[in-house]
Amino acid sequence: MHNKFIFFNNNKIYYFIMLGFIFLIVSGAFLYSNIDDFEKKLKSILLQESITYLDDTLTNVIDDMLEDSPNFIEMNLNDDELRSKNEEILRPFNTDDINSLYLLFLKDNKLFFLLDTANDTDAADLSESFIPEETLEEKYFNLAIEKQAKQLFIQNKLGNLGFTLIKPIIEDKNLIGLLVIDYTQSKLASLSSMISIKSLGIALLIMIVMLFAFIYYIIHLNSMKYKIYYNLKTNTLNRVFLTDNYEKIDFSKYYVVLADLDFFKKVNNLYGHENGDKVITSVILIINSLLRKSDKFIQYSGEEFLLLVSKENINIEDFKKLLEDIREGIEKTNFTVLNESFTLTISLGALIHTELEKSLQDSIHKADTALYKSKHNGRNRVSYFDLSERKRLHREKLKEMIESDKLICYYQPIRHLENQTLHHYEALLRIKDGEDIIFPDTILPDLENSYLYSYLTKRIIDFNVDKLRGDSKIKIAINLSADDLVNDSILSLLAQNADLSDRLFIEILENKSIDYKKVELSIQKLKMFGYKICIDDFGSGYSNINHLLNLSIDFLKIDGSIIKEINNDKRAYSIVKTFALFCQQNDIEMIAEFIDSQEVVDTLKSFGVEYGQGWYFSKALPYEELDKEHL
């Protein structure tokens, strides 16, 4: 069985991560403490490469000098001219990168100056003694003498010296002197800038540590999720997982099944909860063995399970067979606890057409209803919740119509009562089925509590937005329910079309189910976008004037059934007059619907009602048949 989330229920991984972490810290500390040496060695290599050309050239020059002057030291000591000439030969090599270039000879284990390319006050006297700096430099000079091998080393805070090259001078296989080249700090700095191993190393180490920390965090998070989402005794997903992931599960792709073990309390009472859990684990194994990887198994409560069976590659008949297999599998199993055998049965309730439901919670609720039916009808059976065939087919047909261009709106004008000029139109839903027109009251009840309801609202909004965009003068009011107002996708759609808010009015149907608090928030948002709000059918029996004051509405539409009786019924007359006064005092414009005569118009005008709607003015017509007086 496949789970959407990957859980690492494996302490070994934790240990490996911790070990890796410790290893990283220890090796990091080791590297850090040795990084200076390593960096120096690497710098030496780099230095060697950088001085190769000079080194090779000087080797040739010295060789030539030795060739020209056998007994090189003696001849240079005795001959000022020769010495000057040799200094002149070496002087061009004393470039800006070089602090000093000089030749020393060895006598009595001490070094003395023979040639010096310096011209300034730092020029050494002939046979002046030379003492290398202690410790670091002394070591390399001694090495050069002992091994008769070239030495290259980085100076340690010695004036302007960056690094030094010591070249042994060999005459007849004997070391007679040393050619010393002191490079400047700037030369070293330019090479050092190529490698800053320390900072690179530190940066790399920090990155690796952060990577490890991130991996550890992810694994820890998953581990925490596992502990929260899994029943650790039975190793199955639990209800917490469901609660956190309701929105993430595409329930329309699953059949929803609730299964409950019959009379399981007896098992717990007889054998204890610990043994009871073992039995449940066995039951879970049986059920899981029949499910596929794409299915989800959730332990809903102790002995109640939620199965989400993927609709992929399984038709309804096969699905029903699967549930029977589960039922039979449990029934035919002999469970053994404390050497006692017994059997169990299981009741199942399933919802097949989840694609017609609004949410997973609704689907589970319906599966629960079916489970109740199984329990009520004797247990150890499978029951299905389904709409009646006729209703199901009707919904499917409506869905098809809503998605097609059969969905249209008719428009009824709302006029100023004073001069009967047009103010705006109310859009009224119609479904065109061939020659027939289907009215809302035959559609909407079938769509209630299904996702199709909000889908229909969005289609109506889209339809009227198209009209408004195509006709820059027309003003239209659309009808929304309280449920529509608290639907984020509908609010979002209205927000996207807020540029039309001066011409698209919202009529809200007032009924008993209206949650004024939630609606108030939505209305505030819509008003921010510039929409004008009208409460429709006000006075239809659920009027709450107190709430009205909080809603900041722009229009109030009085229920047509009251308007019709205005001249015949004192109470209707009094109600409308009171509402009119209320509206005037609270800057709310009033619309009266179902106006069917001039007398009604006159009465309404006397109350100060501003607008009217009804067959007296015009019935609702398709857009193409409107007078276009708004143009």
Next chain:
Amino acid sequence: MKKIIYLLFLVPLVLTAGLDISKINKTLSSMTSSKEKLKFFNANSKIKMKRELTFTSIENANIILFPKQNSKVSQISIVDSYSALRDNKKYIGAIYLRKERTQIVFIKERLEKNSLTLPSKYDKYIITECQLNPICLLKL
């Protein structure tokens, strides 16, 4: 003339700037006399010597450090130039900067003449009179 004054002024500065004072102090503080405790006078205030040595007035000092060239001092001196050391036998040693390195040089015979000794670890700083002379050095 100006050039000479400039050089005379600059040379000591150049040669004394960057001196390893610690090394100098260690060496000088190891020097002993068979006659008396050594007291020093530092004639070059630009070189800040440490208090490990015993300093006193020029009259009371045994050894003068870095006396001015051609100054008439009766005490034994340590100068700041190799050539001055080579050319004037009254100087027992020289401390100066060469190729960015602090050079400390004592003449063996002159130390002995003044009953001064240094521990053997400082033998590297001691050369003979012969080693001062290139020709003599060659013959060694």
